[in-house]
Amino acid sequence: RLSKSPYKRVLLKLSGEVFGGGKVGVDPDVVQSIARQIAEAQRATGTQIAVVVGGGNFFRGAELKIRGMEQARGDYMGMLGTVMNCLALQDFLEKQGVETRVQTAITMAQVAEPYIPRKAIRHLEKGRVVIFGAGAGMPFFTTDTTAAQRALEIGAEVVLMAKQGVDGIYDSDPKANPDAHRFDVIDPREFLVRGLKVIDAAAVSLCGDNKLPLLAFELETEGNIGRAVAGEKIGTLVCR
Numbered sequence: 001r002l003s004k005s006p007y008k009r010v011l012l013k014l015s016g017e018v019f020g021g022g023k024v025g026v027d028p029d030v031v032q033s034i035a036r037q038i039a040e041a042q043r044a045t046g047t048q049i050a051v052v053v054g055g056g057n058f059f060r061g062a063e064l065k066i067r068g069m070e071q072a073r074g075d076y077m078g079m080l081g082t083v084m085n086c087l088a089l090q091d092f093l094e095k096q097g098v099e100t101r102v103q104t105a106i107t108m109a110q111v112a113e114p115y116i117p118r119k120a121i122r123h124l125e126k127g128r129v130v131i132f133g134a135g136a137g138m139p140f141f142t143t144d145t146t147a148a149q150r151a152l153e154i155g156a157e158v159v160l161m162a163k164q165g166v167d168g169i170y171d172s173d174p175k176a177n178p179d180a181h182r183f184d185v186i187d188p189r190e191f192l193v194r195g196l197k198v199i200d201a202a203a204v205s206l207c208g209d210n211k212l213p214l215l216a217f218e219l220e221t222e223g224n225i226g227r228a229v230a231g232e233k234i235g236t237l238v239c240r
């Protein structure tokens with residue numbers, strides 16, 4: 001069903017919001033569905049898949065700051081939240097018969113390996129899905145930016161950003177403006193000049209500077225992960 005993928009190795013970014021199914025915490029049904037899609041995509045295409053998982057379903061440092069917390073401390077809470085999502089995804093992927101490893105940017109030896117890029121590459125070469133947790137391990141960063149950085153460091157050919165509730169990048173908010181136009185392809189410089197949303201500017205900048213293409217696509221449509229991994233034309237491609 002899926003065409004042969006043009007990619008040997010991809011970095012899939014899953015926003016944390018998706019994992020919660022709209023609530024705080026992890027919705028196992030949602031995570032199971034995502035795991036099934038990743039397993040199918042891997043089997044159908046043979047592409048090596050690394051994953052960065054967000055944590056917005058637990059905490060966002062910026063939101064905790066508004067409520068009176070120190071931003072850096074809230075950011076660490078946000079990073080710890082991503083690790084719970086990683087473990088949930090790992091569990092459901094292994095139930096699908098996919099071998100996995102979780103690597104975290106903040107070491108926690110009992111639950112995951114530390115982030116070691118060369119080891120991550122070895123896992124990928126052996127057909128394991130590598131799940132990166134705890135973001136970049138640094139406050140004031142986001143998991144979108146982490147996704148771009150990890151993709152560059154492990155030599156992924158594209159960043160596949162699965163988004164919730166939006167099927168690509170628009171020239172204005174499609175929820176507020178019915179005439180909003182969706183881009184099929186956009187140059188990262190234009191994205192930044194126009195101040196567009198949906199993907200973090202720092203992530204777009206990092207991808208643009210390093211000529212790494214980035215695809216923003218909607219996760220809710222069943223099978224979209226497979227389509228993205230197979231290089232099908234869905235969503236918006238940000239590339240130079």
Ligand code: UDP
Nearest residue numbers: 016054055056060061075078135136141143
């Ligand atoms: N975070 C951080 N540094 C990182 C990655 C994440 O400080 O390198 C914190 C930050 O507070 C962020 C939260 O973790 O709000 C959850 O990550 P993010 O908002 O990127 O998750 P998503 O939007 O994908 O659910």
